Amino acid sequence: MEKQQLVNELKNKIIEQLNLVDIDPATVNANDPLFGEGLGLDSIDGLEIVVILERDYNITITEIESLTPHFESLTTLAEFVAAQTAVTA
Amino acid sequence: MATYCSIQPNSIKHNDECIFAVRPEERENFFLDAYRHFGLAYPKFHKMDRFCQLGFLTALPIVPAAGKYDPAKTGLLIASKSGSYFTDNHYFSRVFAEEKINYSPAQFTYTLPSAVLGELSIQHNFQGENYLFLQSEYNFDLLRDYAKSLFHDQKLDTCLIGWMDYYGPDQFLSTFLWIDRSDLINLDTIILNINKTCFDYGKATVS
Numbered sequence: 548m549e550k551q552q553l554v555n556e557l558k559n560k561i562i563e564q565l566n567l568v569d570i571d572p573a574t575v576n577a578n579d580p581l582f583g584e585g586l587g588l589d590s591i592d593g594l595e596i597v598v599i600l601e602r603d604y605n606i607t608i609t610e611i612e613s614l615t616p617h618f619e620s621l622t623t624l625a626e627f628v629a630a631q632t633a634v635t636a
Numbered sequence: 637m638a639t640y641c642s643i644q645p646n647s648i649k650h651n652d653e654c655i656f657a658v659r660p661e662e663r664e665n666f667f668l669d670a671y672r673h674f675g676l677a678y679p680k681f682h683k684m685d686r687f688c689q690l691g692f693l694t695a696l697p698i699v700p701a702a703g704k705y706d707p708a709k710t711g712l713l714i715a716s717k718s719g720s721y722f723t724d725n726h727y728f729s730r731v732f733a734e735e736k737i738n739y740s741p742a743q744f745t746y747t748l749p750s751a752v753l754g755e756l757s758i759q760h761n762f763q764g765e766n767y768l769f770l771q772s773e774y775n776f777d778l779l780r781d782y783a784k785s786l787f788h789d790q791k792l793d794t795c796l797i798g799w800m801d802y803y804g805p806d807q808f809l810s811t812f813l814w815i816d817r818s819d820l821i822n823l824d825t826i827i828l829n830i831n832k833t834c835f836d837y838g839k840a841t842v843s
Contacts, residue, residue: 565742568668568682587679594741602738 551577553625560599561621565592577622585620593618606631638819638826639698642811643690650697663805667693678759685723685746687716687802688755690810695796698814699760705816709793711786712753712766713779714812718801719749719770756796764792774799776811780827787820 554577561581562572565588579585582593593611596618600606606628608614617627642649645663648656648670656670667689671681674696681692691714699705723746731739745751750768757766765786769778779797786792798812811830819826 564740566682567679569677569679591742591745598739598741 550622550625550629553629554621557599557624557628558621560603561586561596564595564599575621577625578620581618581620581624596624600628600631604628604632638813638815638822640811640813640830641694641697642809643694644809645806648693648697655697666805680755683742684755685720685743685751686808687718687720687723687749687800688746688752690800690802690808691752691756691798691812692759694798694800694810694812695756695760698812699796700814702761705794707761707763709764709791710760710762711764711783711792711795712756712762713769713782713786713795713797714752714767715769715771715775715779715799716749716801717771717773718803719768720747720751722802722804723747752800762796764795776827776831780823783815784820784823787817793817 555572558572558575558577561567562570562575567586570586575586581596582588588596593614597608597611597614600608614627617623639651641651645666646658646660647654656673658666658669662669667686668682670693671678671689676696678692681689684692723743727740727743727747730743749770753766753768756762767782771778776797776799779799783792783795783797786795794814794816796812796814798810800808800810800812802808813826813830815823815826
């Protein structure tokens with residue numbers, strides 16, 4: 548899957564899973580921060596993203612702390628998913 | 637001066653005025669429609685369970701603007717029969733009834749009924765005493781007596797007290813009352829009127 552396609556897929560999954568009703572996907576940029584500014588997610592939302600990774604991409608997360616650098620933006624998250632799914636493919 | 641808000645599946649009433657109403661066939665999106673009707677911009681609302689959304693919307697018309705009350709001397713006393721029963725059921729059916737992983741950490745946080753106290757405290761910066769009482773029957777008198785006690789002990793200057801139940805899209809009710817120290821002298825009468833005029837709740841409690 549192309550990187551941009553994966554970014555868009557993750558964006559839509561996050562918006563749906565987190566019920567971000569007021570957010571227009573078109574206004575979310577790939578490099579916007581996921582937490583704090585940007586999408587404004589919190590720690591519980593981070594766990595919801597872990598559910599997406601495990602359920603939809605078969606990625607097993609054993610150490611949540613290790614995800615921090617991958618959760619900076621949709622771009623870093625897509626790179627992480629691409630790398631993990633390539634490993635398991 | 638005491639002010640109240642009550643919500644039933646078709647309407648939201650502020651004191652004696654209906655401020656939002658839908659037809660029975662439009663109930664499905666009642667909470668989201670009310671959110672949009674009031675022009676709210678509070679993204680966390682969409683993450684809350686229905687029990688918390690009910691509390692959020694009931695408090696909205698009656699809590700004064702920030703700066704008009706002392707957060708440290710404002711209490712929050714809520715009682716309920718249902719608690720988070722609906723959310724608990726939904727959560728467990730989602731986790732255990734489906735083969736695919738489908739748990740939701742966010743939803744799990746709302747299987748604790750007192751989450752509504754946290755949501756209201758965050759939104760309005762309440763910092764005084766706060767309690768959620770789970771009761772087997774409707775009992776606004778308990779709230780009245782508890783509020784009186786906290787005012788008497790000088791712990792509060794203002795207080796949000798209320799009853800709320802959520803059993804499903806067609807079965808929910810709430811009444812919140814905003815009071816300050818000056819209301820204490822009339823509090824018995826105010827509660828009596830709430831009991832009578834809101835929805836004759838003592839008899840009509842959902843079950």
